[in-house]
Amino acid sequence: MTATTDKSTAAAPPVETVTLTIDEVEVTVPKGTLIIRAAEQVGIEIPRFCDHPLLEPAGACRQCLVEVAMPDREGNVRPMPKPQASCTMTVTPGMVVKTQRTSPVADKAQHGVMELLLMNHPLDCPVCDKGGECPLQNQAMSNGRAETRFEDVKRTFPKPIAVSTEILLDRERCVLCQRCTRFGEEIAGDAFIALQERGAHQQIGRFDETVLDFAPPPQGEPAEATFGSAAVTAGGQPFASYFSGNTVQICPVGALTGAAYRFRSRPFDLVSTPGISEHDSCGSAIRVDHRRGVVLRRLSGEDPAVNEEWITDKDRFAFTWQAAPDRLTTPLVRDRVLDAHGAVVSRGELRPASWVEAFELAAEGLAAARAAGGVGVLPGGRLTVEDAFAWSRFARTVLGTDDVDQRARVGSAEETAFLGHAVAGTGVGVTFGDVEAAPAVLLAGLEAEEEAGVTFLRLRKGVRAHGTRVWSVAPFASRGLARLDGELLPAAPGTEAEWLGILATRAAGGLVPADSDAAALGAVADGLAAPGALILVGERLASSPGAFAATLRLAEATGARVAWIPRRAGERGGVEAGLLPGLLPGGRPLTDPAARAEVAAAWAVDADALPVAPGRDVAEILDALSVGQLGGALVGGVELADLPDPEHARRALADAGFVVSLEVRTTEVVALADVVLPVAPPAERPGSYWNWEGRVRAFGQALESAALPDHRVLDALAAQAGVDLGSATPLDAHRAIAALPSWGGARLPAPVGEAVEPPEVPPGSAVLASWHLLLDDGALQDGEQFLAGTAKRPVARMSAATAAAVDVYDGDRVTVATDRGSVTVPVAITEMVDHVVWLPLASRGCRVHDTLGAAPGDLVRISPVVEPAETASGVSTSSTGTNEQGGAA
């Protein structure tokens, strides 16, 4: 945990500067700086609305007018005849700028514009969400007239427009600065609102037949139904954006508001705590605003190195899960019902218990389970670094096991090797800045917009600024890839390794198969050979045998750097902490005696006390629990439905001798546990995540709470077993982490694996492709109905040929089935690899793992739905029972 800043790259060339005078103060700034920014350098604030440092200049609001004089060819400083917009004009040498502080002309111009902005603005500040933190309100006070002269008729609009279920627009408050529309075009690339009409009637709006004077909408269909959760385009996408909440934050007035926060609070009643989003591995800086122990909203924090000023809607709006009604507040224990001989008759019911009793029972039960074959440890992928180290140490010392795996998703031994070889203990590697600056980026098994939203934004920034070339190995070109001007390297799920392997061969100068696309191969291989090129791999690559091995070969052959971008916030930290079988903290191989000795010393245990053989992964732990090889399980924040075969997991935990669950809320694991120890959600404890860059992202405790973080609970549980885990307090936890020096020894050997041939696809079948959408049925989005309304409805994507083979057409409903169950969703014909069907992995009405028991790369059956489409929702799920044998194929 040492690297917290960007690695300094090669010495930057000296910046060309310009010297000018602003309000009689001389200032030197880099060439190309806007006057308004140069003024900020000397502490002069010029009022502004449309200006935003991360958006291109617009010059629309005219609030920032200043007087400018410039030297002519003879060097005589000549004033420009009109005041100039300081947000659009760049500085020139010798320029003399007079702002409102020294120029009566500029001051009058600003007062005049402010009066014009206010004349049609409603005086509803007392009920406006923005009141108290409103740039219009503030600057009207600092740079406006005390009284208006406008006594005529104000422009009004019916209020408000629901841009989506999440975003509301009060048009009469809008000052038409275009920040929101420019954000949509320039940053997110998914413009969902635009300017309409003209003159005083100009307004921001979404596509609306009545405003735009199009033909009236079909009878019986209200105009509002075309938007929000109900409206779905032909491609299965709602007319909404994953980044729409940013427009609310940058709106300089109260025109755009979030439905969840609207009318809930006054800004001056809120307490703000800087935080880090728990929703993905980007480590986005956020601000948690709370009042009297309740989180009311979250905003984007400012971190130029990571998320700049943008976050996803999930980061912003999905926080109610932390205070859901099913929150666990006390420990729970299960009293087993015994017969006269002491045999278990039934497992009994969970009842509240004291911490003391719960710790005692948990310690006893775990000790017994350890004696009865061992304890499997499933910590989940959402832990803070402090928790992850405590979990790792608890497993290896208290439980004496290496059967520990954080992956509540599809994983593989090859992935474990890759993480141990190339990721763990490598510190800060590729950074967001590198992503922005990269000349070429290959995405492999990573849907950046869905899985790492702000990484997508940073990538897009590079694409727009200097034309980063982007390729994606995936079954189809997503809307996100299109907005990166990216090219698709089409691959059926499971065969991503083929592309990576051939690319590696091509880059190394080897012979590539005659039937491969030589032009595409050459372009990618040459692109990745450029200095600064990157390969970004996602969690989905674990379902493609040989893909990690090929990725490393490709990186070596091209010189491109590799970054692993997992989905969950805790996964990178978990890799560092050793929450994978065979991997000790800091990238130390478990099988290395020197590594074990270092860890044992830091943990103050005998080297012999640590396990010596690599343990089981998730699937193997569940298998062992099922057959009684393991005596019990210690489970963290794991949703069983997220596992590749949830049914298998449910049976395994039901059959397990003893289960201890550390959970925030009542989950399926809680229902199967013998002892439940409640832990604190992120808002109620301090901690830190390691984001995918390897950067430490520390956050403070927002709410006062009696809830305990995982590391504290585990420390107490260890104490019960007579072991000092050294993680009673956050400070202790940090010291315990810091006690481990960085590892200089051998790392895990590079992953090995060969690409496999795609399976034969019999008629009526297809290979399943699937990944998580940003907004889906995930537990961390519970309780936020407005956000849920902007989620994409599930569709089955398939090529026209695949659809024709089973006689379905675009918009038809299709049933995707395995022996386990089936989902029925509308078809979206997509230009994609044949014999492949794509489903969202865990959307409402389409839980692929849970319902189908299938994982990407598996064969599934597809068939048309014969009955007339009566269910308006278009989505239905059925399960053919829970007793069938067999896991994911």
Add this chain to the structure above:
Amino acid sequence: MTDLMPVLTDTWDADRSWKLAAYEAAGGYAGLRKALATEPGDLVQTVKASGLRGRGGAGFPTGMKWGFLPPPDGGPRYLVVNADESEPGTCKDIPLMLASPQHLVEGIAITSYAIGCHHAFVYVRGEVLHVYRRLLAAVQEAYDAGYLGKDVLGSGFDLDVTVHAGAGAYICGEETALLDSLEGKRGQPRLKPPFPAVAGLYARPTVVNNVESIASVPGIVAHGADWFAGMGTEKSQGHGLFSLSGHVTRPGQYEAPLGITLRELLDLAGGIRAGHELKFWTPGGSSTPLFTADHLDTPLDYESVGAAGSMLGTRALQLFDDSTCVVRAVSRWTDFYAHESCGKCTPCREGTYWLKQVLHRIEAGQGEERDVDLLLDLCDNILGRAFCALGDGATSPVTSSIQLFRDEYQAHIDGHGCPFDPSASALFPYTPKQSPALAGAGGH
């Protein structure tokens, strides 16, 4: 006494003057033949030497504008003809394109050859469907005759011309808004720099010229720069269309050398409406400050009109006699500007909305003592503060009319109503609408 100088209007009285045959019979396309035998650079030099200044209103030297194009880089460069004539009072390009469109087509061919453009566009105002159709027919005739298309007149020069109809927005006469509209975007002015000469249509070097400017080019090439420069005044050379409208006996187009006076033009046009005196007039369309009878002898060239406090603009001479209420006239112009403001910037969008309401109040007799000063201050807060020149133009009639006729504004306020009979100024039977004051207030 300055005489008329019919050049562009010379054949308007010919039989089917808009046909190519009529144009060729009058010597048309001699300029193109001569141009194709000339070095493009020399053509640019000829136009520079002729002293031709942009006829769209701003009066920027046309040859200099062409010279701003960067050296050829192998990529496309465009000529875009601004035919979005929409200013109140301005009515020269539309009759020209209607009566003699081949002047424009030949001018496009010569200009394109001179600047290395192979695809030219004409952005014509959408409301004038008859002009659009006539232009389309004229361009087709030129294609058929070999003046456009592949290998123009066997010279090896290729040129395509696209005639595009706008959708009815005054702002699209602003050259960068025009380019955005032509690209299919919302018509709003662009941030400059980059200027169109560097990054215009589709971000390529682009020349945007007015119809009359381009139509004047064939004559310059055919007769020489000296012929053109010999007309007009020292700094305002050549011929121009003067459009007389309003209370004048014979309204219409009068083509004359720049520098002619309104007195001379009125003599030609039969004078002010019988029985009335000239009260005020616009020298260059509604965006130019008003003149009165005091300016009858002001030479109508860029410098003289500018020195007298107005602008030559588009030489749209709207004449108003003593039956006209200046408040009413200015109020109608302001309605136009409020309606046509694109909405991009605050001063123009909100300012015209406010001006309109105040003027309607004064006209209806509901004005207050402070309103006249309020109008002046509002105009001061719009002029020079807006994103483009449209906002500036909206203030000209208000400011200049108050300067010239403040008493008349005051009379509306003091007398709680308009002292004029609206039907007296009408040229046709007219019944005023009820309560004009609030019709526009807050209205959409």
